[in-house]
Amino acid sequence: MSYRRRIPVEFNHCDPAGIVFYPRYFEMLNSTIENFFADVLAYPFARIHVEEHCAVPTAHIDATFHAPSRLGEMLDFVLEIEDVGRSSLRLVQRVSAGGQDRLRCTSTLVWVGRDGRAAPWPDAIRMKMNHFKETSDAA
Template sequence: MLIHEHTRQIEWGDCDPAGIVFHPRYLGYFDHCTNLLFAKVGFDLATLQARFTVIGYPVVDLHSRFLSPCRSGDEVRIETWVAEFRNSSFDVQHRLYRGDALAVEATVTRVWAAQDPADPQRMRGRPVPKEVRVALHNV
């Protein structure tokens, strides 16, 4: 299994009036890290769209636990990997650390989505290509 590691500094604009990261910001961090994970193996979104005729991999479910608050100026490390592939959906696991302490963990379920041929205004799940699964070391 391929694990991508990303380090970032928490910015003042990510925080709420209490001075801690506003919880939806974590989903933005995790979305960015998912894109970095795919790009690391040569499958940035533009490549996926051109090569596999997909729209992308939208979020359909999210489970998170907030264990310790992060504040402006904190440096955090985010580990991201695909924990499980199913036919057209997959779970991406994220762990965000402040120092050595786990601060946030999340499982984000995404769907490999293409335009629905019957209705161009809708998306439809498609099987995740084997080469994508292999590239992420999770056949």
């Protein structure tokens, strides 16, 4: 199973040449992760950050850009879980438009507790992440 999200390329995403300015991709990738946490894990960022005073920062990110994306295109984001660690989560995201690969990104998120240090994932999140990954592996 994979999580899918479509994001239109808007003027605010683009440089003067009308192509996506690369830092905007990272905002869209993070938006996809945020929506994944809310939609699939039922653990929205507002709960994590505001209610629980915890965080899920990105500890590592690696991106390969295959082709430019242009103003007006619709980008398809596909997120998959590669590995669930004690306090980390490794994700793979692929971005395409019209069937053409645009970007591949791997990132590692870490659960950070109230004390500002890495801590184990809460059981409610870990269980759903593992189920999502197992469902993906079986497909």
